[in-house]
Amino acid sequence: MQDRLKWTQSALVRILRPAVRLALAMGLKHAQLEEILRDLLLEEARHLWRSQGIPDPNLSQISVTTGLNRKDVTARVRQVRDPLPATEGSSAAKAFTAWLQLAAEEPSRRRLPIVDTGHGPSFELVARLATRGDVHHRTLLEELQRLNLVRGLTGDGEGEVELVGDGFIPATSLRDMLAFTGDNVRDHLLAAVSNTLGQQPRMLERSVYASGLTVSECERIHQLAREHWDSVHYRLVREMAQAHASAAGMGTARMRVGVYVYHEDEPPDVKPTTRAGSARRRKKT
Incomplete structure (x- = not known):
């Protein structure tokens, strides 16, 4: 048992070092990191008890699992709103990926007319199909231009737009980059943790x-x-x-x-x- 704790601590040092590097680069301090860890301990403790058939674990069960005292557990029973966007549901990402797929099959389609004329592919058509018409194509185009993923053409190409990148990488937006970093690294670690704990299916x-x-x-x-x-x-x-x-x-x-x-x-x-x-x-x- 003691060896297992030491092994896990050593693995967590390797896992958390990049996260600590990011935190320090962004100006986070010990108090903010401690708050994050405490909130995660509570969330994951509840998840652990629910997976064992206890749908509503009490304060004592949460306290014993996390090592936090009952007063601290009580003070932290709250929902915190995530200020980062969810990358899975991004309409801009869906439209960009659909357009990228179209361009992979026919490279000339990296350049498209903005408005749908009924004669071949257009950005409006791609956006409508990718988002099922839930978001106006002009709104999506403005977002992709803000992220420097597409550019509007001038001169002979006026009224057309062109893909800039080969992947949805919003490098000019720190907020979006942090969202993708969080989601991508989270799921990579979830796959590794699932395998380490022997869960099925193997990832x-x-x-x-x-x-x-x-x-x-x-x-x-x-x-x-x-x-x-x-x-x-x-x-x-x-x-x-x-x-x-x-x-x-x-x-x-x-x-x-x-x-x-x-x-x-x-x-x-x-x-x-x-x-x-x-x-x-x-x-x-």
Whole structure:
């Protein structure tokens, strides 16, 4: 039991270090991080008891599970509104992804007329189909332009818009980038935690890694991963769109599939964990 606690603490140091780095970069202090941790302890403790058949755990049960005193538990029984947007339901992301899929099948369609004339694809048509007409296409276009993901054309191309990026990456909006960071990292960790706890079904969660490489070789392999992801990405978008349509509004499950690459130049005093050119695979399935 003692070993398990030490192992878990060590794993949490690795998991939380990037989160602490982000927190410090954004100006958060110990008191704010402590508040976040306490609120999460309460939420997850309730989730744990409910998964064990206790729908409404009492204060004593929550206190024993979390180690928080009853007074602190009572003071924190509240719902906190999340100020970040939910990435799953973004109408702008849906419209952008639908347009990206169209352009993958026919590259000339990276450029579209804004208004639907009834003669071929247009941004208005793509937006209407992607959001089922729930959001006006001009509103979506303004949002995508704000995020620098599309640009309006002038001169001979007046009345047309063009895709700028190859993925919905709102790099100019800190709020949106934090939302995607939170959701993507959350689901990656949920997959790893689910596998570690032996839950079913086993989730796909793998990586290959090596050290003792040059930075230029890391970046070359990084670009290779990007190229392979592009082809997989378009197929996954198509499969998910078809699955959503076939569910006809009756589906209750959500899914996120992702990929990541991270590399850094290690300090000279850090010894390589593998010899140059070697690689290992971490497999969770």
